[in-house]
Amino acid sequence: MSDVPVADELGGFRAEVQRFLVSALPPELAARTKAGHTLSRDELMFWHRTLHGRGWVAPGWPTEHGGAGWSILQRHIYDEEAARAGAPSIIPMALTIVGPLLIAHGTDAQRTKYLPRILDGSEIWCQAWSEPEAGSDLASLRCHAERIGDEYVVNGTKIWTTFAQWADRCMLLARTATGDRQQFGITILLIDMKDPGVSIRPLPSLDGMHVLNQVYFDNVRVLVSDRVGPEDEGWGLLKSTVGHERILNADVGRARALLDRLIRTVQANPGAQPGLRSRVARAAIRLRSLEVLVMRALDSPDPANASGASIIKLLGTELQQEASWLMSEALGLYGLPYLPDVMQNGWQNEIPIGPDDAATVTPFYLFWRKASISAGTSEIMRNLIAQQVLGR
Numbered sequence: 001m002s003d004v005p006v007a008d009e010l011g012g013f014r015a016e017v018q019r020f021l022v023s024a025l026p027p028e029l030a031a032r033t034k035a036g037h038t039l040s041r042d043e044l045m046f047w048h049r050t051l052h053g054r055g056w057v058a059p060g061w062p063t064e065h066g067g068a069g070w071s072i073l074q075r076h077i078y079d080e081e082a083a084r085a086g087a088p089s090i091i092p093m094a095l096t097i098v099g100p101l102l103i104a105h106g107t108d109a110q111r112t113k114y115l116p117r118i119l120d121g122s123e124i125w126c127q128a129w130s131e132p133e134a135g136s137d138l139a140s141l142r143c144h145a146e147r148i149g150d151e152y153v154v155n156g157t158k159i160w161t162t163f164a165q166w167a168d169r170c171m172l173l174a175r176t177a178t179g180d181r182q183q184f185g186i187t188i189l190l191i192d193m194k195d196p197g198v199s200i201r202p203l204p205s206l207d208g209m210h211v212l213n214q215v216y217f218d219n220v221r222v223l224v225s226d227r228v229g230p231e232d233e234g235w236g237l238l239k240s241t242v243g244h245e246r247i248l249n250a251d252v253g254r255a256r257a258l259l260d261r262l263i264r265t266v267q268a269n270p271g272a273q274p275g276l277r278s279r280v281a282r283a284a285i286r287l288r289s290l291e292v293l294v295m296r297a298l299d300s301p302d303p304a305n306a307s308g309a310s311i312i313k314l315l316g317t318e319l320q321q322e323a324s325w326l327m328s329e330a331l332g333l334y335g336l337p338y339l340p341d342v343m344q345n346g347w348q349n350e351i352p353i354g355p356d357d358a359a360t361v362t363p364f365y366l367f368w369r370k371a372s373i374s375a376g377t378s379e380i381m382r383n384l385i386a387q388q389v390l391g392r
């Protein structure tokens, strides 16, 4: 559905991506991704390593740091073809947040130590920023790090930490001082999640899955050499990282895959509710607008700081939520069963209820309620748009 016109010379690149996807993506994995099944750690890391083997796992990183160094149009083409083929998304934190942060603000020693392991997938990272009383108001965070000699000793808790249960390392925001401005006194530390002082409490989400966690830090020791940037001044380094995360959360590739699936479902149900087709068409038009906004932001000299990042995040998450709701409507009663086991493993010995992918629809709808909260809530995005774009 979404063939954005590209320059002729990029046709060869598109064909190269298509050939790679045909040869490297196992059909069973593509089918599971397309049906919306929850993929295991092994499946996600298999695809990470496959992309790494081709040199494509970090499309936005410069080539001197092991990235693909793709242009904006090449990234768009890859996303489009990957979504169409059913390639899984990969675990994003290290590649889109930690890596760019270290490339921009890390030491040579940090880049040498961490970037290769991020690229080859030998270390999974999580992002420990939010706290029980510091979410939208992140600068009020209290998890504390005290410097003792050449180490920091960390105490406190973080919440909603995605994939902490799998993570080898985390990027932590810690309070090292207090001052007149809340933003002062925040320090970025790279933590080894195997430290005996780290413990994790799973937080099952509305769809029944375990992705989120509360993480406790009890006298966790971190070498000063694992601090990124100056002590107390981590906040200033986060600005571009947060912008990256917002653009990432729009997840245009996934939104496109979801809309393609929705269109197939509506086409297979000619008796679907009157008016549904025009709402699907409106969602497809909004997706086109979003694609253009994302490309424009990524093409700007400093994508993450572009004021469009908040608009992209807001529109992207609203679109994903709308599409997941339309999918439920399109399937009618067949979409109602709540079968998280089938979401993970597909139908086993049961007779499928309705179309093959119907069982994943309700958990998927529930899962996407989170999109307007994570990486900054929709209310906060509207505040930012009012301040930064409308100048109010």
Ligand SMILES: Cc1cc2nc3c(=O)[nH]c(=O)nc-3n(C[C@H](O)[C@H](O)[C@H](O)COP(=O)(O)OP(=O)(O)OC[C@H]3O[C@@H](n4cnc5c(N)ncnc54)[C@H](O)[C@@H]3O)c2cc1C
Binding pocket: 126, 127, 128, 129, 130, 131, 132, 133, 134, 135, 136, 137, 159, 160, 161, 162, 163, 212, 370, 373, 374, 375, 376, 377, 378, 379, 380, 383
């Ligand atoms: C699925 C998921 C994954 C996440 N993953 C991570 C992760 O990996 N690492 C991490 O650190 N964090 C993660 N988070 C946390 C996320 O960043 C926070 O949930 C988010 O920033 C909101 O903070 P909060 O939950 O404390 O809500 P609050 O900030 O307490 O907000 C509560 C409500 O008040 C509204 N509100 C707050 N302030 C204002 C205001 N000034 N104006 C108008 N309305 C306002 C909000 O919009 C919201 O509706 C994740 C969250 C989710 C849901």
